[in-house]
Structure formats: structure tokens, C-alpha cells
Amino acid sequence: MSSDAPTRFATRQVQAAYVTGQAQNTAVPPLYQSSAYEFDSLADARDLFALRTTGNIYSRNASPTQQLFEERVAALEGGISAVGVASGQAAVAVTLLALAGPGGHIVAANQLYGGSVDLLQETFADFGITTTFVDQDDLDAWRAAVRPETRVFFAESVANPIAQVLDVRAVADAAHEAGVPLVIDSTVTTPYLERPGEHGADFVVHSATKYLCGHGTSLGGVAVDIGTFDFGRDPEKWPQFTTPYARFGDLVLWERFGAGQAFAALVKSKYVHDLGPSLSPFNAHQILVGMETLDLRVARQSASAQRIAEHLSTHPAVAAVHHPGLAGNRWHALAERYLPQGAPAVFSIDLVSTGDSEDDFRRAERVVEALRVIRLVANIGDARSLVAHPASMTHSHLSPAQLTAAGISWTTLRLSIGIEDVDDLVDDLDRALALA
Known part of the structure; x- marks a missing residue:
């Protein structure tokens, strides 16, 4: 508010004492809890809306707190840019939508989080985007699934819930042979245990709700562009990057932003802008705070999980x-190669089976309900230790064949080990398993 503007009470109660853009010397990242931002001039606003310059417009696309979160995750993953969104599911969705394009085809691992399978086989199918699922360990299957319209390979670095370790380099090589990028969901490994970009992945996504946040308080997701995939090499295959962007006149994203930035520009200006899966400034701030202890938490959780296993x-x-x-x-062997800091703290066990699915479920139910320290929660990566029954919870929409392909049975229990005393966790499991 201009100091020489005469004002009355109602104006002062809205605008007094705040100067737009005034820097404060806070020692920790500030929370910019604002839905919109003031422009220096109409000419400045015009350039921002036309993508001729970059900056803050509206928090549906980004906020200063979110941008700091994006830059920090990109730095941890060794990427060029990142896009923060409302959840891990949103991160997967906007990344694959941007890369596959209308009528595109995705080759994906069988061993995926159940929500990702739902997205690919149902919602994307409704959009005309098809998916072929393959055994992540079968490189011939990856290559055989490629079609002329294939635009992306997608897998998890360590699959949820059975903890299969992906040979990232081998799958990346297969993707690049097909002329498409590899997208890795690295939620379970975090950038502390593994950086898929160092092994050939072109894009990395995270459910920041999990380990990055670390305390089960806030939803968030992020997609990182490592900056290694050249969309200009085969421009006809990637018109979303290499031809004029209709809503911005003759602007071509690849020419304007180049490697490592064009993807983020497309996702923010189209998919986040149009569909609205926005990361709130508050949640971005919560995740930023959690990330400050990422290595400490993950190292302890990994060591505890190893002992419990x-x-x-x-x-x-x-x-x-x-x-x-x-x-x-x-x-x-793959864990020794890709995870020298330790295996993730998310893994599964199979109880002894009776051969009857209903009996097996009741047996799993008795164990889960007897746990007192480990909590029944549909989440992973929390400071608290958590348990889930994938067949009836996170992967309940999968067919029997898909459950088998993913290594999940009615006796499977998923564990996400937290930072509690490991002896208490062992004792809790022993007490509960006695009932099985």
C-alpha cells in the first residue's frame, strides 16, 4: 500500500503494514500462504501470462514455497527442474499425461502401487492412452511391448509392496533403444538411497507424502526432469514440445525452454493449470521441513527394517x-548394486498359508489386530511404523492374475518401518505372530 495514499479503517485492516516483495531475513524457509501475487505492472503481468518471463502468478500453478521445494528435490535427485503437485498420484498422472500425449502408449511394470495400476488401466484408457504391463525383470518383454505409438516406460525403483529392485540401467537402455524416456517412481527409495537419474532414468517422481515429508502430515507429489531426454531429436514424435503451443501463439516450448525446462513448463501451464492438482503452500512448507531430516530418518528406518527382516x-x-x-x-544382487546405503524400510512378509483365501485373510486379520506399536494405516514412509494388507487395501482393485504377477497373496502383509525403538517393533511382531 502506498504510504501517501489516504485510507480509512476498512482499507487499513486489509493492507496496512505489508509491503509487497519486501525481503525478510528468516533463517528457515518462509511459508508464503497466498493464493495470488501482485504484479509490478500490466506489462509485467502480460509477459508472465505469455510465458515470455517467469515468476509468480497464481498458486494453482506455483507458490514461492513450492518453488523452493521443487528446487530442493531437483538438487537432491541431480535434476534440472521439478514440478510440485497435490499428491504422488498427481505427480504420476501429470508426468505420464505430458509424455504420452493423446493416443499414446505406455509400457509399465506389473509391479506397481495399486493406485498407479488403476490410473493406467482405467482412467488413462478412458482418455485413449493405452498401457501394456510387463514383468519388470523381463527385458525382452519390455522391448517386445514397444509399438509405434509408445511414448514412455514406467516403473518403480523398488516396487511396493514386495520390494522388487528394478535394474534401472537395463530398463533405461531398453527405453532409449525405443526412443522414449524412462520414468521412475522412486518414492520408496528416496534420493538418499537411490538416484535413478544416475542410472539412466529421465524423469523421477515421488509421493512427497511419504518419506520426503516423513511425518504423515501432508499430501504432496513431485516430478523431476533429469534433463537427459532430447525431445528435439525426433520432433514429429513430440509435437507437445516441438510445435507451436496453441494457447501461447507461436511459442515452441523446446525452443523457448530447452532440455530440463520444457517439460516443467508444459506440465505447469497445461496439466496443473487446467486440471488443478495444486500443491498448497502450507503442504509444501511441511514437506520442506520434513526433508531436512530425510537422511537421518531413512538411515535409521533402513537399519531397523534390515534387522526386523x-x-x-x-x-x-x-x-x-x-x-x-x-x-x-x-x-x-541388484540391491547391492543400486542401494549401497541400504535397502528401503518398506517390505512385505507372507504368513504361512492354509491354502484357503478366506482362512488366510482371517489369519492376517488376527496378526494385524494384535499389533499394538505398529499401526494399521494406508501409508508408508511415516515416522511411525505401519502395516497394511495389500490384497484387501492398497491393491484391492487388481485382478487375481495381477495380484499374482505383483507377488501379492492373501497372506501378504506390508510393513513400513518407522523410527521407534527396534526392539519394541520386534516384540510387537512376535506377540502378534504368535496368534497366526
């Missing part, structure tokens, strides 16, 4: 422990 591997009520840190695990 080793303990459960000899328990008579447990038929299998799906943890790649165990020497006998099928993906142990």
Missing part, C-alpha cells in the same frame, strides 16, 4: 520375507 526370516509363522537386504532374496 532378518528376525522374521526365521519365524515359524512366516513363510517368506520379501526384503532385498536378505542374502537369499532374488533381488539381493
Whole structure:
């Protein structure tokens, strides 16, 4: 508010004492809780809306707090740019929408979070985007699934819930042979345990709700452009980047922004702008605070999960422990290669089965309901230890064949180990498993 503007009470109660753009020397990232931003001039606003310059317009697209969050995640992943959105599901959705385009085709791993499978096989199908699911360990299947309209490969670095470790480099090579980018959901590994971009991935997405936030308080998602995929190499394949962007006249994103920035510009100006999966400034701030202790939390959680997995591997009520840190695990060699800091704290166990799905569910139910420290919550990456029953919860929409392909049975329990005392967690599991 101009100091020489005469004002009355109602005006002062809205505008007094605040100067737009005035810097404050806070030691921690501030929370900019504003839905919109004041422009220096109409000419400035015009240039911002036309994408001739960059800056703050409206918090549906971005906020200063969100931009700091984006820059920090990009720095941790070794990327060029990032886009923060309302949830991990939104991050997957806008990334794949931007890359696949109308009528595009996606090759995706069978071993995915259930919500991602729902998105790909139902909602994307409604949009005319098709998906072929393959065994993530079968490189021939990845290559055989490629079609002329294929635009992206998609997988998880470590799959939820069975903790299969992806050979990122091999799948990236297959994607690049097909002339398409590889998108990796690295929610479970976090940039502390693995940076997929160092192994050939072109885009990395996270549900920031999980480990990045770390305390189960806030929803958020982020998509990181590593900056390695050249959309200009085959321009006819990527018209969304290499031809004039209709709503901005003759502007061509690839020419205006180039590698590492064109993707973010498209996602923010089209998919976030039009569909509205916006990350609130408050949630961005909560996640930023959580990220400050990411390595401390993840290191402790990983070590605790390793000990618990080793303990459960000899328990008579447990038929299998799906943890790649165990020497006998099928993906142990890949874990040693890709996860030198330790395996993630999300893994699963299979209880001994009776062969009857209803009996197996009741057995799992008895164990879950007997837990007192580990909580029944449909989340992972929390400071608290959590348990879920994938077949009836997170992956309940999958067909029996899809559950089998993902390694999930009615005896499968998913664990997400928190930062509590590991002895309390072992005791809690032993008490509950005694009922199985």
C-alpha cells in the first residue's frame, strides 16, 4: 500500500503494514500462504501470462514455497527442474499425461502401487492412452511391448509392496533403444538411497507424502526432469514440445525452454493449470521441513527394517520375507548394486498359508489386530511404523492374475518401518505372530 495514499479503517485492516516483495531475513524457509501475487505492472503481468518471463502468478500453478521445494528435490535427485503437485498420484498422472500425449502408449511394470495400476488401466484408457504391463525383470518383454505409438516406460525403483529392485540401467537402455524416456517412481527409495537419474532414468517422481515429508502430515507429489531426454531429436514424435503451443501463439516450448525446462513448463501451464492438482503452500512448507531430516530418518528406518527382516526370516509363522537386504532374496544382487546405503524400510512378509483365501485373510486379520506399536494405516514412509494388507487395501482393485504377477497373496502383509525403538517393533511382531 502506498504510504501517501489516504485510507480509512476498512482499507487499513486489509493492507496496512505489508509491503509487497519486501525481503525478510528468516533463517528457515518462509511459508508464503497466498493464493495470488501482485504484479509490478500490466506489462509485467502480460509477459508472465505469455510465458515470455517467469515468476509468480497464481498458486494453482506455483507458490514461492513450492518453488523452493521443487528446487530442493531437483538438487537432491541431480535434476534440472521439478514440478510440485497435490499428491504422488498427481505427480504420476501429470508426468505420464505430458509424455504420452493423446493416443499414446505406455509400457509399465506389473509391479506397481495399486493406485498407479488403476490410473493406467482405467482412467488413462478412458482418455485413449493405452498401457501394456510387463514383468519388470523381463527385458525382452519390455522391448517386445514397444509399438509405434509408445511414448514412455514406467516403473518403480523398488516396487511396493514386495520390494522388487528394478535394474534401472537395463530398463533405461531398453527405453532409449525405443526412443522414449524412462520414468521412475522412486518414492520408496528416496534420493538418499537411490538416484535413478544416475542410472539412466529421465524423469523421477515421488509421493512427497511419504518419506520426503516423513511425518504423515501432508499430501504432496513431485516430478523431476533429469534433463537427459532430447525431445528435439525426433520432433514429429513430440509435437507437445516441438510445435507451436496453441494457447501461447507461436511459442515452441523446446525452443523457448530447452532440455530440463520444457517439460516443467508444459506440465505447469497445461496439466496443473487446467486440471488443478495444486500443491498448497502450507503442504509444501511441511514437506520442506520434513526433508531436512530425510537422511537421518531413512538411515535409521533402513537399519531397523534390515534387522526386523532378518528376525522374521526365521519365524515359524512366516513363510517368506520379501526384503532385498536378505542374502537369499532374488533381488539381493541388484540391491547391492543400486542401494549401497541400504535397502528401503518398506517390505512385505507372507504368513504361512492354509491354502484357503478366506482362512488366510482371517489369519492376517488376527496378526494385524494384535499389533499394538505398529499401526494399521494406508501409508508408508511415516515416522511411525505401519502395516497394511495389500490384497484387501492398497491393491484391492487388481485382478487375481495381477495380484499374482505383483507377488501379492492373501497372506501378504506390508510393513513400513518407522523410527521407534527396534526392539519394541520386534516384540510387537512376535506377540502378534504368535496368534497366526
